[in-house]
Amino acid sequence: MKRGMALAVGTLLGVAAMAGHARADGDAARGAKQYRACVACHSLEPGSHLSGPSLAGLWGRKAAQADGFIRYSKGLRAAELVWDENTLNAWLADPEALIPGTFMVFRGIKDDQARSDLIAFLALAMAPGGGDAVVSQGLVPRDYVRGQKPDPVRLAPTDTVVTRIRHCRDSYFIATADGTETPYWEMNVRFKVDTRDTGPEPGHPVVLRAGMAGDRVSIVFANIQELTQFISEAC
Numbered sequence: 001m002k003r004g005m006a007l008a009v010g011t012l013l014g015v016a017a018m019a020g021h022a023r024a025d026g027d028a029a030r031g032a033k034q035y036r037a038c039v040a041c042h043s044l045e046p047g048s049h050l051s052g053p054s055l056a057g058l059w060g061r062k063a064a065q066a067d068g069f070i071r072y073s074k075g076l077r078a079a080e081l082v083w084d085e086n087t088l089n090a091w092l093a094d095p096e097a098l099i100p101g102t103f104m105v106f107r108g109i110k111d112d113q114a115r116s117d118l119i120a121f122l123a124l125a126m127a128p129g130g131g132d133a134v135v136s137q138g139l140v141p142r143d144y145v146r147g148q149k150p151d152p153v154r155l156a157p158t159d160t161v162v163t164r165i166r167h168c169r170d171s172y173f174i175a176t177a178d179g180t181e182t183p184y185w186e187m188n189v190r191f192k193v194d195t196r197d198t199g200p201e202p203g204h205p206v207v208l209r210a211g212m213a214g215d216r217v218s219i220v221f222a223n224i225q226e227l228t229q230f231i232s233e234a235c
């Protein structure tokens with residue numbers, strides 16, 4: 001009997017410990033530093049989605065509802081979660097444990113205090129207008145709000161504006177608006193489409209050097225049609 005009681009109490013304590021402590025002890029200024037781990041994939045600007053959805057205005061809202069973000073996992077869409085201290089505490093401790101099969105590739109923050117601090121920051125940052133608020137309060141630089149949004153590619157110099165791409169044997173020959181044609185090994189060329197309004201002008205794909213060696217490039221098109229318009233097999 002006694003042993004059974006002790007076990008039951010132990011289990012309850014264990015569950016309470018797993019759920020973590022109230023976030024009242026979180027420090028938003030320290031949490032702002034933790035937020036650095038999120039900026040590669042999230043912005044705090046409304047509607048600006050990166051690899052992950054914009055977090056602007058999500059505090060107190062149902063999960064997987066950010067306007068215009070179409071890459072949510074099935075699990076998160078079905079979860080019926082509302083983002084608050086408790087749900088964020090579980091999510092940030094271990095996203096995969098809360099939503100198996102989630103697309104958020106993040107191994108979680110194991111330290112309770114670090115998580116509390118981050119959540120105290122998120123309570124401000126994920127409130128409506130939170131992106132501007134956390135900058136004006138000096139908690140994070142403007143860069144953190146923007147997230148790692150790729151740089152705009154408009155107004156490119158002529159040696160980066162692509163006029164034609166021909167593929168021959170194991171190579172791409174990339175012609176640019178300055179009249180030159182440069183060969184690249186086919187495995188060193190990546191094709192991307194950037195449909196954002198800061199992407200390349202339609203009809204003017206751009207070539208961007210990628211990597212230090214200078215033998216790798218990315219070609220960025222304004223839309224999918226341009227892939228067939230600009231690239232052909234020709235020796």
Ligand code: HEC
Nearest residue numbers: 037038041051052053063064065066072073076102103104
């Ligand atoms: C490697 C990219 C990546 C990193 C790093 C990352 N996230 Fe995410 N996050 C995502 C993706 C992708 C989703 C969508 C997950 C899904 O649909 O399963 C997401 C979803 C979310 C959501 C739910 C959004 C919604 O619309 O319901 C929150 C909240 C969130 N992340 C917070 C964070 C925080 C805070 C951090 C930093 C501690 C972080 N994320 C780090 C990619 C990332």
